[in-house]
Amino acid sequence: MASKEQLRKVALYCNEYDPSRNELIDSARTYEDKYENCVNCNHYNKEGRCTLNLIDPILSSMAMDLNLKS
Numbered sequence: 272m273a274s275k276e277q278l279r280k281v282a283l284y285c286n287e288y289d290p291s292r293n294e295l296i297d298s299a300r301t302y303e304d305k306y307e308n309c310v311n312c313n314h315y316n317k318e319g320r321c322t323l324n325l326i327d328p329i330l331s332s333m334a335m336d337l338n339l340k341s
């Protein structure tokens with residue numbers, strides 16, 4: 272299970288990020304909701320998973336990026 276911070280970073284790296292469901296309730300968004308985050312994405316389900324199964328692969332590639340840089 273990815274942490275809140277990880278989900279935010281995953282959404283930044285993700286090409287499939289789709290926050291469209293929040294457009295209608297834009298004025299009701301909290302400060303935090305305005306940032307890209309998997310929890311704001313249409314592909315994120317109630318069980319806390321990405322329906323496209325992209326969270327784990329993206330976390331892995333982020334980890335590889337960090338390894339390459341260190």
Ligand code: SF4
Pocket residue numbers: 281282285286287288289308309310312313314315320321322323324325326329
């Ligand atoms: S929920 Fe899935 S599709 Fe949406 S931003 Fe996260 S990893 Fe990408």
